[in-house]
Amino acid sequence: MPATLPVPVEFTLPAGWLPAAAPPGVAHAAVLPGPDAGFSANITVDGGFPREEVTATELADASAARIREFAREVAVTHRSEFGPADAPALAQRITFSALEGGARRDFVQSQVYLFLPDEEDPRKRALVRLALTATPAQYGEVLADFQDFVRTVRTVRTRTGAEG
Template sequence: MPLILPVPIEFRLPEDWLPAPAPEGADAADVAFAAVYQQPEAGFTANITVDGAFLPDTVTLAELAEESVERLREVAESVALAHRREVGSAEAPALTQRLTFSTAADGSRRDLVQSQVYLSMSDVDDPRKRAAVRLALTATAAQHDEVLGDFQDFVRTVRPVNTPPGTGA
């Protein structure tokens, strides 16, 4: 069963991307939304996933991002943090990071790249509650740069949705 995000969001998928069932494997139960690119590369289909959770006041986006690196190390090989940067503003902090790793699937080894964006958002019903939404693009190393622009376009469309009181997310 897919995860329900702690803060409802809306977004627009870029052309050539289709909604998909949540991926299988590590973190699959934590995925609220998944999309796949219509043009696989070397037997791997690039994908975008969305997940999120409420954050205790003491947890930073950098700590959350580091936890993501450690979780990936449990299921993949040669995980390396290629880039991490805090972006956004004091009112709307965000963090980006890029990970490179290898994994074996269907008897073949794949070199993959995952670009992640962490967005800090306040709960629409209780602004004292803080949530983080993680947006992730996973693609082969060869295809990553081709689909990165689509992912950046996707990230720019993500917005919190205000729901009427009592209706839930």
């Protein structure tokens, strides 16, 4: 059963990407047909409400640690923070080796952490995490698609009766 996000979002999938069944803990998933030796590049969207004192760097470190639980040769090869103070974001790229389809394969994962103020209580921040996972051969071809996808992610504001 797909997870729900802490805030409603809308986005546009890049051309050629198809919605896919979301694995447990993921709200949305998409794949690009045309696998590399059986692996299709994919985009996932998940999120939650992190504790107020948790930083983006701590969340990114925890994500890398989770990958280390099932993968080898895990390395954070890039990390940068961006965005305004009221809606900060962090991007990181992780390379790793993991079993997939009975064989050990190399992967690249780009993650983007978006912090969004809660509409009802701006002191609370919602987290939406976007991730692209691909083989190194696919990565160069799909990174621009992922960047385009990230630029389309928007919160959906709920309307009240006073807004008409």
